Amino acid sequence: MTSAEQKELDQFMQGLKKRNPHETEFQQAVYEVATSVMPWYLQHDEYRKAQILERVTEPDRIITFRVTWQTDEEEIRANRAWRVQFNHALGPYKGGLRFHPSVTQSVLKFLGFEQIFKNSLTGLPMGGAKGGSNFNPKGKSQNEIMRFCQSMMIELHRHIGEDIDVPAGDIGVGAREVSYLFGQYMRLENRWSGVLTGKGLSFGGSAVRKEATGWGCVYFCDDMLKHHGDSLEGKRVAVSGSGNVALYAAQKLIQIGAKVVTLSDSNGFIYIKDGLTEERWEAIRALKEDHRGRLSEFKSIDAEFHGGERPWNVPCDVAMPCATQNELGEPGAKALVKNGVMAVCEGANMPTTIDAIKIFRENHVLHAPGKASNAGGVAVSGLEQSQNAMRISWPAEEVDQRLQHIMKNIHQRCIDEGTIGINRVDYIDGSNIGGFKKVAEAMLAYGAV
Ligand code: NDP
Ligand code: 2IT
Secondary structure (H helix, E strand, O other): OOHHHHHHHHHHHHHHHHHOOOOHHHHHHHHHHHHHHHHHHHHOHHHHHOOHHHHHOOOOEEEEEEEEEEOOOOOEEEEEEEEEEEEOOOOOEEEEEEEOOOOOHHHHHHHHHHHHHHHHHHOOOOOEEEEEEOOOOOOOOHHHHHHHHHHHHHHHOOOOEOOOEEEEOEOOEOHHHHHHHHHHHHHHHOOOOOOOOOOOHHHOOOOOHHHHHHHHHHHHHHHHHHHOOOOOOOOEEEEEOOOHHHHHHHHHHHHOOOEEEEEEEOOEEEEOOOOOOHHHHHHHHHHHHHOOOOHHHOOOOOOEEEEOOOHHHOOOOEEEEOOOOOOEOHHHHHHHHHOOOOEEEOOOOOOEOHHHHHHHHHOOOEEEOHHHHOOHHHHHHHHHHHHHHHOOOOOHHHHHHHHHHHHHHHHHHHHHHHEEOOOEEOHHHHHHHHHHHHHHHHHHHOOOO
């Protein structure tokens, strides 16, 4: 970056921080995108005159509301919930809902912002949004979860619709929560429409949606390694998380012959020196999905549990962070580099801190950012919307084919926009520029809206 570009970036960030004080996650996500696109932006005066960067970093609207619900003991609880409708230049708002005590407006703004460019990269007509609540689903009964979802939908239903805004799952929101939300939406609106994705297969859900984020991440990672003369086969992969994304990333890694050496949750990680077998994977899936258990409960002679630690000190060829934002910082990045990591492929959204990104760049580690490598989930959500609109459902093989095709296209887009020198690709720049250009073009065409 030239000193003139750096000056513009600093000035822009100064303004953004002033407008969004204390929203550190949002500032971090914007900084990452603005750093990549600034050189291109400054060369295109028409976009600059139209203030595209300033406008695309200001959400279209944020809806904030209280969700009141009753515990099983009939005590009243109140949580805060949001829907950040960030940008619908490319299509109806689209993005997940997160239930986690760490949810704040800043977290949802960063997620909604990332979603704009991720959705743009899929090539499907979807705008960017995110929502959720600081509600903590851990330790709640099934009935409490249901009451919370129903109460949340009493407000949310006014703001969503199949051509307006289509929520889905994210941390703490899976098929069970989407079903409760969808049931309540139908009751309130008295109509069936594809207003949420990630639905059950018997009521409009798409085949492969559950698997899509994890599988897509592995497809992307394999393409990235193949483009650089290698592949995932035989590689040791440290996966973090043990939720929807991590489980199905691990499943696909095993299927294509990689060794999954770790999985984690917020209490620690398990180390499986020789790699997870399909049988062990199924035991962990059942523990997490069917019994909502903890990894520390997983007992196996070939797995060690390390409490209170993250998996990044384990020697591996590939790191796949699939848990949450900023879970891979400077110490983790240094340990990975020291152990010879070749690639980092993000299943989570913004799992890598700015300092860690710098370390990977300096050490020429291939680094796929979530907005490219985890786009498979929202892509199959987009396919679920199409199937609902057509009142048909495609078989799993067809959805999987389409998913693979979309991930290949995203990879190609990163190559087109991010190749530096001979055969070296900066996937962060490539995905940011690739995602941004299309949104900017649409916004310019709409005029001053
Ligand atoms: P789940 O709720 O299914 O699983 C989340 C996993 O991450 C759990 O193992 C959880 O551990 C761990 N985790 C969550 N928060 C923290 C934290 N603060 N510290 C340590 N560990 C944590 O969520 P998903 O798998 O759906 O989502 C994981 C990531 O992938 C998120 O960043 C999400 O935004 C992103 N993503 C999800 C998509 C989807 O389709 N679901 C699509 C694209 C991206 P514990 O149980 O202990 O909390
Ligand atoms: O971060 C994400 O892309 C998701 N949580 C999935 C969003 C969606 O609408 O399927």
